[in-house]
Amino acid sequence: MTVAYAPPESFTADTAAFVVDVPSFSGPLDLLLTLIREEQVDIYDIPIARICEQFVARIRTLGLNEAAEYLEMAARLVRIKAQMLLPRSESEAWEDPRAELVRRLLEYQQMREVVDVLERRGEERRNQFARAYLPQSPVPPQAPLALSLSELLAAVDRVLRAVKPPKLHEVIPRAIDIPGAISLIRSVLELRARILWTEIVQRDAEPWQILSTLLGLLELAKLGELRVAQPKPFANVEISRDAASEAA
């Protein structure tokens, strides 16, 4: 299929997905139903070859992106036609290959009826206004200040005088040492089956040490080497060897 369809200039690549509606069909089933209506054929007895031909003729104008869903339907129609051409014995139970398509078309048509209802109701409601929600209007800005240049300069001077020299803090990077914490926890757990959080974190520990221990604990818990339990909120955390991994 050639990409003969040139989208209008106002459509950028972003909005291309919405262009599908431009040829006034909302999908392959919609187009198919329209054709069936135009050709005035029985929906339970669709002349597949004729409809398929019309179908392909209509989607010829679509770009490749838009046509994908339509092409799938065209392929389906061709397949149904092929199935119908296959010889079959009279004795054998034969299921019309069009049955599934008919079911989908009817389901789609039923949905379109609901769309009509929704469209009517929505349009009715659209013509009535409810009380609008009015967000609190912001406080109106004060009138511009009337100041002379000297007053302005004096104010700048006051501000500059009030500024203290900035305090500079030197930030020392202290890397969090998770592997260290892990080996520490492992070695303690080798000696004891059950320990408490307060036992592996020293009272005067620095934040980075506490963080390392916490992350190490979580890592080991994830690996299944230990269990972490807290009987009630804010209680001491109990750390115990995982029974399962011990057995293994």
Place this chain on the structure above:
Amino acid sequence: MTPLAKLLEAALFASARPISTEELATLDTEVSPAELQAALDEIRECYDVEGHGVELAEIGGGWQILTRAEYTEAIERAQLAARPARLSGAALETLAIIAYRQPISRGEIEEIRGVAAGGMLKSLHERGLIDVVGRAEGLGRPLLYGTTPLFLEHFALRHLEELPRADELAIALRAQAKSNDESPTPAGQASE
């Protein structure tokens, strides 16, 4: 109007959304449901009989004061309020499917409409017309969508049951399923 009707009118005026009967009942706990209903009827009658520019509508399981449709154009022309944008045909199709089949997954919607529905679901969700109501049990546990109270408001429905029942539609699926069973006639082939 009775004092109760006036109280309800004030509450309905103060709210931008429909107020349910239960919410209205909390305004005065000594009022019985029958009295509440009588007061609502009184407001409606007052608006209709005396000929007010607004009416009392029952929408989305609640009550709301709405302007009468005949004044919409003048109000919009004066730019005092704007009607919300119309929903596209594709949006209405998606909503119709969800309204009838909820909770429903994206895949099921796409099967019925025959086109991808991801972007449409996102924009309907952003407009607050649909919401995620759960996950299916099947493969990949897909999200399931359903309609919201705002959906009822948008289409001025009291409740979902106000939509025509599936078997009331001109083409009922059940009848069609039956004729499918009868359809394997060789006549179909002859006409091709």
